[in-house]
Amino acid sequence: MSKYQTLLNILDKIRDESIETKFKQKYQPDKADIEKVNQARSRAFIHLYLLVSHGILDFTEREHFITDGTQDGGIDGYYIDTDKKVISLIQSKFRTSQSNFEQKHITLEELLSMDVDRILNGETTDEKGNDYSGKVLQLVREIGKIEDVARYKYQVILIANVDKGLKLVANKLFGKLPVIIFDFDKCYQRLVFPVISGTFFNASDLSIQIDLSNKNAGSKISYPVNTSLGEAEITVLFVPTIEIAKILTKYKNSILKFNPRSYLELEGKKVNIAIRDTIVSQETNEFALFNNGITFVSNETSINERIGQKSKAKLMLKNPQIINGGQTAYTLSKLLQENDYSKAEKIFENKEVLVKIITLNNPLGSEFENSAVQLIDKISTATNQQTTVSSADRRSNEKKIIELQRVIYDRFGLLFERKRGEFGDGISNGYIADEQVIERNLLVRLYYASLGRISNCTGKRPFLRFDDVEQLVGDLDSLDRIYFGYLCLLGMTNTVSIHRKRGTFVKLLFLIEKYKPHNISEYKEVASSAVKALTHDWEAFISFGERKNPNLISTFIDRQSGETITHFNVGGWMVSSHLMDDIRAYVSQEKNEA
Numbered sequence: 001m002s003k004y005q006t007l008l009n010i011l012d013k014i015r016d017e018s019i020e021t022k023f024k025q026k027y028q029p030d031k032a033d034i035e036k037v038n039q040a041r042s043r044a045f046i047h048l049y050l051l052v053s054h055g056i057l058d059f060t061e062r063e064h065f066i067t068d069g070t071q072d073g074g075i076d077g078y079y080i081d082t083d084k085k086v087i088s089l090i091q092s093k094f095r096t097s098q099s100n101f102e103q104k105h106i107t108l109e110e111l112l113s114m115d116v117d118r119i120l121n122g123e124t125t126d127e128k129g130n131d132y133s134g135k136v137l138q139l140v141r142e143i144g145k146i147e148d149v150a151r152y153k154y155q156v157i158l159i160a161n162v163d164k165g166l167k168l169v170a171n172k173l174f175g176k177l178p179v180i181i182f183d184f185d186k187c188y189q190r191l192v193f194p195v196i197s198g199t200f201f202n203a204s205d206l207s208i209q210i211d212l213s214n215k216n217a218g219s220k221i222s223y224p225v226n227t228s229l230g231e232a233e234i235t236v237l238f239v240p241t242i243e244i245a246k247i248l249t250k251y252k253n254s255i256l257k258f259n260p261r262s263y264l265e266l267e268g269k270k271v272n273i274a275i276r277d278t279i280v281s282q283e284t285n286e287f288a289l290f291n292n293g294i295t296f297v298s299n300e301t302s303i304n305e306r307i308g309q310k311s312k313a314k315l316m317l318k319n320p321q322i323i324n325g326g327q328t329a330y331t332l333s334k335l336l337q338e339n340d341y342s343k344a345e346k347i348f349e350n351k352e353v354l355v356k357i358i359t360l361n362n363p364l365g366s367e368f369e370n371s372a373v374q375l376i377d378k379i380s381t382a383t384n385q386q387t388t389v390s391s392a393d394r395r396s397n398e399k400k401i402i403e404l405q406r407v408i409y410d411r412f413g414l415l416f417e418r419k420r421g422e423f424g425d426g427i428s429n430g431y432i433a434d435e436q437v438i439e440r441n442l443l444v445r446l447y448y449a450s451l452g453r454i455s456n457c458t459g460k461r462p463f464l465r466f467d468d469v470e471q472l473v474g475d476l477d478s479l480d481r482i483y484f485g486y487l488c489l490l491g492m493t494n495t496v497s498i499h500r501k502r503g504t505f506v507k508l509l510f511l512i513e514k515y516k517p518h519n520i521s522e523y524k525e526v527a528s529s530a531v532k533a534l535t536h537d538w539e540a541f542i543s544f545g546e547r548k549n550p551n552l553i554s555t556f557i558d559r560q561s562g563e564t565i566t567h568f569n570v571g572g573w574m575v576s577s578h579l580m581d582d583i584r585a586y587v588s589q590e591k592n593e594a
Contacts, residue, residue, distance in 0.1 A: 001433050003188045003413040004098035009431045010195050011044040014051070017059040042094040043068055046077040049090065049159055049182070052191050052200050054079055057250065067135035068092070073126060074113030078139050085152045087143065089116060093160035102184045106160040116174045120154065155180060159187065185410070193409060196426030198253035235301055235357040238288060239315070241279065242348035244355075245332035248322075253422055258297065258321045258397060275331040285351050293354030294325030301359040317357065328353065396440075400469045407473055412483045412520070414438055435490055443482065446489070447472065449505035450481035450512055452580035457505040484516045484523050485509075491531035506574045507534065510541060514587045544586045545573050552576075 018027035027044065029036035043066060050062045068076040077090040091114055095101035115126060122140055125131050132140075143149060156174050159182040170179040182190065194200050221236045247255065278287045300318035322329055332353075336344050395401060396418045405416045415423050415437045426432040438446075447468075448456035472478055485508045492507070514537070515530040517523065545568070546553065552569040573579065 001413075001436055002098060003192060003409075004101055006196065006413075006426075006432055006436075007101075007187070007192050008041065010048060010192065011041045013429060013431065014044040014047045014059070015040050021060055021063075023060070023063055038094075038096045041096075042092070045094040045159065046090060046092050048191050048195070049092070049157070050077065050079060052194050054081065055200055055250070067133065067139060069133055069135065071126070071130060071133040071136070073115035073119055073132050073136050074110070075115070075119065075136060075139070080142060080146070080152075085148075087152055087154050088157050089114070089119075089154065090157040090159065102161075104161060105163045106158065106166070108166060110160075111158075111166065111170065111173055114156070114174065116154075116156065116177065158182065189406070189410070194254075196415070196431045197422050198425040199257070200251070200254055233301070233359040235303075235359065237303075237315075237355055238352040239355045240348065241287065241332050241351045241353050242336065242345065244294060244329050244353055245336035245344075245348065248329040248333035249336055252425065253419075255320060255322050256326055258323045275328055276335060279332070279335060279351060280347060282351075287351045287353065291328055291353055292325065293356060294328055295323050296320050296355065296357045297323055298357055298359050301357050320357075325353075398469070400473060404469055404473050408438075408443075408479065408483075411476070411479060414483065414486070416440065416443055438486060442486075445505065446482045446485045446508070447478065449509050450478060450485055452509060452583075454502055454505050454509070454579065455575050458502055480520065481512050481516060483520075484527060485512050487523055487527035488512070488515075488531055491528055492534070502571065502574050506579070507538060509580070510538070510583055513583050514590070541583075541586055542568070542570065544589075545570075545582055548582055548585070549573055549576075 015027040018024050027040045029040060031037060046066050046068065047059070047062045050056045050065060056062045056065075065079050066077045067073075074091060075089050076092045079088045079090070081088070091106075091110070093104075093106050093110070095104055115123075115132075118126065119132070119136060119140060120143070122144065123132075124137055124140060131137075146152060154177050156170075156177050156179045158170070158179060161183045162170065162181050167181065170181075171177060221234075223234045223236075225232045225234055275291065278290050296317060298317040298320045300316075302316045304314045304316070332348075335347060339347060401418050405418050408414050408416045413436070415426075415432065417423060417437050417439050420440075423432065423437050427434060427437070445457040448454070488508055488511045489504070492504070511527075511530045511534065515526055517526050549568075552573050553566055554569065555564055555566050557563070558565050573582075
């Protein structure tokens with residue numbers, strides 16, 4: 001499945017959200033009417049931007065900001081960010097084929113159709129005197145109602161491919177407003193990938209508010225701590241469990257970036273059952289006693305107890321991340337999702353959880369960032385003692401591992417699962433298929449197999465050494481060999497599960513050496529043909545190996561028949577140091593004979 005097809009799956013899922021709304025007819029046309037289906041997908045494309053970039057989960061709320069239609073002044077959507085004081089004006093160009101989506105550019109005429117100056121100046125008609133649509137007039141009214149509008153900045157969002165020439169003049173066309181471009185590649189990286197991995201928000205965009213509604217809401221302990229990065233502060237308090245459930249339901253993997261595990265990988269653990277039982281079966285607050293709590297890291301923490309509501313307070317965390325207690329948060333979110341809100345409120349009523357917030361006062365950025373990440377990783381490792389965390393789990397957040405994931409996705413559309421379960425959302429929602437996800441240990445086995453290091457493929461839990469990762473990120477030839485081997489493995493086994501059989505990886509190495517084409521676009525077709533020819537090829541290759549390695553041939557007398565039997569030690573040959581040379585010699589011989 002291509003990245004473009006994954007995009008279509010996401011857009012169709014967004015269209016399905018309209019079924020229970022008054023907009024159903026617009027987004028659910030007859031499937032046979034391809035033109036209207038594409039129009040609906042075009043609008044859903046703007047929904048996707050609003051969902052991922054601004055975290056608007058509700059379909060109807062997103063629809064409010066979509067202006068696409070006749071007399072729209074060239075503006076397809078907008079968003080007024082009251083927190084950041086930014087007004088975004090959006091033009092989107094959805095293309096109905098993969099080739100057009102990745103190659104077709106927006107035209108100068110299409111850019112000039114955006115009446116940015118007129119609309120921001122409060123005009124209600126275009127230059128010809130025609131009234132703007134009701135949605136555009138709605139935008140004009142909403143800007144006019146902003147009391148501190150002078151503090152707001154404006155930006156133009158182009159969700160389209162823009163050629164170099166237009167990029168140079170784009171901001172001049174809109175009165176020197178900043179122009180942010182989402183070309184096809186950025187759409188795949190910044191819109192599609194976050195949806196299938198459950199990471200809708202960048203860390204810098206995460207700000208959450210928590211209601212502290214018990215009578216001791218203001219009770220907390222704060223303690224300053226000196227670290228190698230300067231002063232940090234630890235804040236400890238009890239928080240209503242329903243507020244934690246809301247947070248993880250909304251942010252999912254985005255708030256677990258420094259946690260060694262992902263949102264859906266937390267499912268099915270025994271500890272989750274105990275957490276659930278304590279919440280559901282108890283009407284009193286034993287949960288606060290039994291649970292170890294949740295640990296956040298934050299760049300800025302503030303608690304306001306004067307919010308005009310008796311016995312309530314607000315806790316604000318800037319750039320929060322859960323580094324311990326992910327299972328607790330996950331289980332609470334599942335309970336919230338499984339019940340309607342009124343029932344959930346009763347289940348969670350008067351039940352609290354201990355929350356520890358580690359505030360790193362220095363802003364993340366420049367040289368501080370790497371050191372801060374290392375400190376957070378150490379805190380995460382130290383606090384994740386309740387459940388065993390493997391070395392591979394701990395290493396999943398290393399910068400080079402994250403970069404490797406990006407390179408593999410960009411080049412092949414393949415999803416390298418650096419954290420177990422991180423693409424569970426994408427699979428469960430039907431955005432992607434199982435075979436699009438390559439489990440981290442399988443990727444490592446394929447890497448070593450492609451190098452001829454077969455003995456490294458059969459260990460229980462192989463994982464790349466850091467120097468291997470560093471080399472692999474920039475080694476496109478090795479990545480191509482891994483990808484072709486993976487396609488062959490899918491054809492051989494029709495499964496994506498890990499195979500540790502030595503023979504499987506030798507066969508993959510053989511197929512890579514003999515069949516891997518130069519053009520990536522040919523990989524799938526060639527891999528399919530190679531697997532079909534494997535039985536014949538393999539028998540011929542074994543015979544070749546037997547002739548080349550007489551030292552691995554033994555003879556013995558069969559006790560029953562009395563016949564002399566020769567045996568070629570295939571297993572020993574497969575782990576021999578000259579296996580790769582033999583494969584290459586065989587492939588060269590085949591080519592010469594052809």
